[in-house]
Amino acid sequence: METKETSIKRHQRQSIHYFENALKFIEAGDAEKASEFLWGSMTQALKALAASRGIKLKSHRDMRDYALEVARDLSDDSVRLIFDKAQSLHSNFYECGLLLEDVMIAAKDVKLILDRLLSLIPQEN
Secondary structure, eight states: OOOOOHHHHHHHHHHHHHHHHHHHHHTTTTTHHHHHHHHHHHHHHHHHHHTTOOOOOHHHHHHHHHHHHHHHHHHHHHHHHHHHHHHHHHHHHHOSSSHHHHHHHHHHHHHHHHHHHTTTTTOOO
């Protein structure tokens, strides 16, 4: 059984790893794969924060509900807005409707929220 600390670190690492992969696919001109990695990065950051609070997110709905809760707690609607943008990126992987430019802009927004979410995780002493 995975400990809370191990789960937090695993989700944090995965969030960063997915974001780095998104940048590689942006560089390669693959908007669809970059989109999916940005979505994955967002979900892993949410899972890391949730794990730090003893919450386990299992579904897209859990993640959306938790993103809304975090936005309310922080009085920061940008968390919800960027989560929604990331969710549309996830759809782009299958529907292929966004331009690479759109994905590049979204990556900047996602990075801001990732940094914010990951900064809310208490650091070990």
